[in-house]
Amino acid sequence: MIALPPPKAHVLAERESIVAALRTVLPDDGVITEPLRLKAYETDALPAYRAVPLAVVLPETTEQVAEIMKICRTFGVRVVPRGAGTSLSGGALPLPDAVVLGLMRLNRILEVNYADRYALVQAGVTNLAITQHVQKHGFFYAPDPSSQLACMIGGNVNMNSGGAHCLKYGVTTNNLLGLKIVTVDGEIVEIGGPHSDAAGYDWLGLLTGSEGQLAVVTEVMVRILPSAEGARAMLAAFRSNEIAGACVADIIASGIIPVALEFMDKPAIHACEAFAHAGYPLDAEALLIIEVEGSRAEQDAQLARISAICARHDPISLKVAQTEEESAAIWKGRKGAFGAVGRISPDYLCMDGVIPTGRLPEVLGRIRAMSEEYGLQVANIFHAGDGNLHPLILFDANDPAEQSKAERFGAEILKLCVEVGGCLTGEHGVGVEKRDLMPVQFTETELEQQRRIKTAFDPDWLLNPHKVFPLREQQEAKRAA
Amino acid sequence: MSLAVPASEEELAALLRAAYEAGEPLLVEGNGTKRTMLRPVQAARTLSTRGLSGIRLYAPQELVISAEAGTPFAEIEAKVAEKGQQIIAEPPDLSFLLGSDGPQTLGGVVATNLSGPRRVTAGAMRDHVLGLRAVNGMGEIFHSGGRVLKNVTGLDLCKLLTGSHGTLGVISEVTLKVLPAAERWGTLLLPKLASEQAVAALAEGLGSPYGVSAAAWLPKEAAAHVPALAWLESSAALLRIENFADSVVYRLGKLRERLAAFGHAELLDDAASRAAWRAIRDALPLAARPEEAVWRVSVRPSAGPRVLRLASAAGARGFLDWGGGLIWLAGPATPELHAAITSAVKATGGHWLLMRAPDALRVSVDVIPPEPPTLARLTSAVKSVFDPKGILNPGRMFAGV
Structure with a gap:
């Protein structure tokens, strides 16, 4: 279990005055x-960790956020910003002495400009709502995390979310133009704008993915892109993970960048097929879902090139969708994957490591060996083109021993990712979940430098102080400062 | 002026530790090809990364290349071209414009965050720096990011260091994402459009589903400086398609239909496209004379024509790239012209960057826009995190920082 910083006694004692000021x-x-309503905010999509906050505030304007920050700064209250609470790494986990700053009422689309190709939205607008708003004009917002129906753009910015289509379109940081932020002092600052390049330090880049450590994001200007003429998917099933991995490398080396290139291993195929009846071949060890874009003729040409490459890898089956319905059916299993795994196991941990794609077969082999060693099943679903693995470790949370075993197994997978040249997290963020693994990827000097950047923005460590940076060092840093 | 050329990252770190102890300011550069950008640095000693050279890793099937910071950029472009790949942001080679000799380095391209025509659709240099290693102003070696395509572990210092002009750390190694180069280029050219109409046409193209990868407008006198367009004798709105050969033909056809309202369109074939866009990338249509100043302005694309008109009225010449969002300007190196340009830019909310000017102008004006007080305070605070004694390129971006 991960340690949380001790609550500030003076904050707990002053609760009444803090609430009155808010x-x-x-x-x-x-x-x-009210305790019962506060309980709704005690956790996010990493429910193993819970803490009922001191209070929850739901501002409707940036100015209100600024006033809240000033009050919290005055009282020395910790602040946990929260969007839809869909973080898989505990990014929205509160503390007992913290105010949860919920941004869901900042839910308006403020401006869309098709000539300059941007949309200005408030932080509590959902990811999918942006695309839904602009699609009738032939545009979309590219990053598409699995939770896109619920997750909010402010959270996407803070976690630098990805999705299935980032091989072609990039992640959140590549699709932003500007932010409105509120500093820990309650100052409102605008960063970037509809122009492409800003001189000066890249605040937009630094804030994106900063996991609520530096400031509160209240407005986001996103790039919107014209939709392709059409898209189509194909399925390729293989006899081993090694063969499928080699096929992925060949596709990319051939000069084709599909918009999506998803990989599922045998346990994942079985779980998804049982759930979605997508027609996945159950005798396959590995499955690729490959999607291309363009006109009908261009799709045909690219799918033919890709099919030819797949055919060289002795596939069990190849199935090219002929219609949009057939494409949707191919995606149905993949999109429902987490739900499908949820049906075959009471609980699962969703990991998020990244590896160089060339190490794929080796890493999958070692994960399989670990699975046997720990006696826990694991299903692998991942974005193969960019090496972002999502091993799902199946366990029963009612058995505390099994839960801690699952967490140890997960940590070992992530250490393996770093060992082969990858990283701890590709799109879910460090949060509390991977906080204590940070020294696996960074030296103490490197962590200290990052902590000093946080201190430059947040001198008293009021914003999300229990996340991203290992706690012990965090306290030492404060003592030294 | 003494010159230090460390041969390894360890030597670089030792050198910076000593400079930190001594509080000795350093002019940090690769081969100094962009020394004319921004403000001049007051330092008795120059630290060059040119001794840190060589490609460390190239994995075409993983779309990554890593090299030491002093590696000539052309060497990296050539290496990825061998496998049919390319640097995504298409960074310019400004040696002609800036009057510099010697090859620009990987570290220099990253530290200045310079991107070319493809930036409008494929992102800037900063979008493709997957990882870097650097040494801060205390001589501490650090890394950020890595060699994989997705990475959200910890704060994104790759973004922070890209475009920081050597003021936060001396970059020692960079890993870039690369992509396959398209089989064929083609360009739709709309002649005789005024800037407003032209930018409307570029926006229409960039908002279409046909994958326009670059979009620029050259006034008649700028187009005349591009040999591939010498026959034209008119302004030129240019929209580029990069794709498989069949797709280029198909997409140019669709684009021509879509933009029919903008008048007759010409097509540039692969070779003419490559020649024209290379000239645009390197700002050659400016034909800047040695005594002139050069500005690079970034605004919302639809504001490009107005800013260009105001700057022209004040005595500058220029052209538009990035669908109107990038304005290259050249003109007399006077405070008056600088003030006219910056006030036109300020009215749109955009940014400017003084690329080249005599030192007298560079030290007396804002070479980039001053930041609002909160950001200015953060700039100083973050600078202190990396370089507490202010020894790395002091005063390069802002006076006193």
């Missing part, structure tokens, strides 16, 4: 203090 800047229903 009520002066927010409407009545914007401050939540």
Whole structure:
């Protein structure tokens, strides 16, 4: 179990005054203090960790966020920003002495400009709502995390979310133009804008993926892209992970970048097929879902090239969708994968390591060996083109021993990712989940430098102080400072 | 002026530790090809990364290349071209424009975050720096990111160091994402459009599903400086397609239909396209004379024509790239012209960067826009995190930072 910083006694003692001050800047229903309603905010999509916060505030404007930050700064209260609470790494986990700053009421699309190709939205707008808003004009917002129906753009910015299509379109950081942020002092600052390049330090790049450590994001200007004429998917099933991995490398080396290139191993295929009846071949050891874009003739040409490459790798089956319905059927299993695994196991941990794609067969082999050693099943689903693995470790959370075993297994997988030249997290963020593994990837000097950047933005460590950076060193850093 | 050329990252770190102890300011550069950009650095000693050279890793099937910072950039472009790949941001070679000799280095391209025509659709240099190693102003070696395509572990210092002009750390090694180069280029050329109409046409193309990869507008006198367009004798709105050969033909046809309202269109074949876009990339249509100043301005694309018009009225010449969002300007190196350009840019909310000017102008004006107070405070604070004694390129971006 991961340690949390001890609550500040003076904050707990001053709870009444803090709440009273917050009520002066927010409407009545914007401050939540009743224990039963607070409980709804105790966790996110990493439910193994929970903490009921001191209070929850639900501002409706950037100015209210600024007032909240000033009050919290005055009282020395810790602040945990929260969007939809879909973080898989505990990014929205509160603390008992913290105020949860919920941004879901900042939910308006403020401006769309098709000539300059951007949309300006508030932090609590959902990822999918942006695309839904602009698609009738032939545009879309590219990053598409699996939780896109629920997750909010402010959270996407803070976690630098990815999705299935980032091989072609990049992740969140590649699709942003500007931010409006509130600093820990309650100052409102605009970063970037509809112009492409800003001089000066790249604040936009630094803030994106900073996991709520540096400032609170209230508005986001995203790049919107014109949709392709059409897209189509194909399925390729192989006799081994090694063969499928080699096929992925060949496709990329051939000069084709599919918009999506997804990989599932045998346990994942079985779970998804049982759930979605997508027609996945159950005798396959590995399955690729490959999607291309363009006109009908261009799709045909690219799918023919890819099929020819797959055919050289002795596939069990190849199936090219002929219609949009057939494409949707191919995707149905993959998109429902987490739900499907949820049906075959009471609980699962979703890991998020990244490896150089050339090490794929070796890493999958070692994960399989670990699975046997720990006696826990694992299903692998991942974005093969960019090496972003999502091993799902199946366990039963009602058995505390099994839960801790699953966490140890997960940590070992992530260490393996770093060992082969990859990293701890590709799109879910460090959060609390991987916080204590940071020294696997960074030296103490490197962590210290990053902590000093946080201190430059947040001198008293009020913003999400229990995440990203290992706690012990964090306290030492404070003592030294 | 003494010159230090460390031969390894360890030597670089030792040198910076000594400079930190002594509080000795350093002019940090690769081969100094972009020394004319921004403000001049006051330092008795120059630290060059040119001794750190060589490609460390190239994995075409993983779309990554790593090399030491002093590696000539052309060597990296040639290496990936061998496998049919390319550097995504298409960074310019400004040696002609900036009057520099010697090859620009990988570290220099990253530290200045310079991107070419493809930036409008495929992102800037900063978007493709997957990892880097660097030494800060205390002589501490650090890395950020890695050699994989996705990585959100810890703060993104790759972004922070890219475009920091050597003021936060001396980059020692960079890993870039690369992509397959298209089989064929083609360009739709709309002649005789005024800038407003032209930018509307570029926006229409960039908003179409046909994968326009670059979009520029050259006034008549700028087009005349591009040999591939010498026959034209008119302004030129250019939209580029890069794809498989069949797709280039198909997409140019669709684009021509879509932009029919903008008048007759010409097509540039693969060779003419490559020649024209290379000239645009390197700002050759400016035909900047040695005594002139050069500005690089970034605005919202639809504001490009107005800013260009205001700058021209004040005595500058220029052309538009990035669908109107990038304005290259050249003109007399006077405070008056600089003020006219910056006030036109300020009115749109964009940014400017003084690329080249005599030192007298560079030290007396804002070479990039001053930051609002909160960001200026953060700039100083973050600079202190990396370089507490202010020894790395002091005053390069802002006076006193």
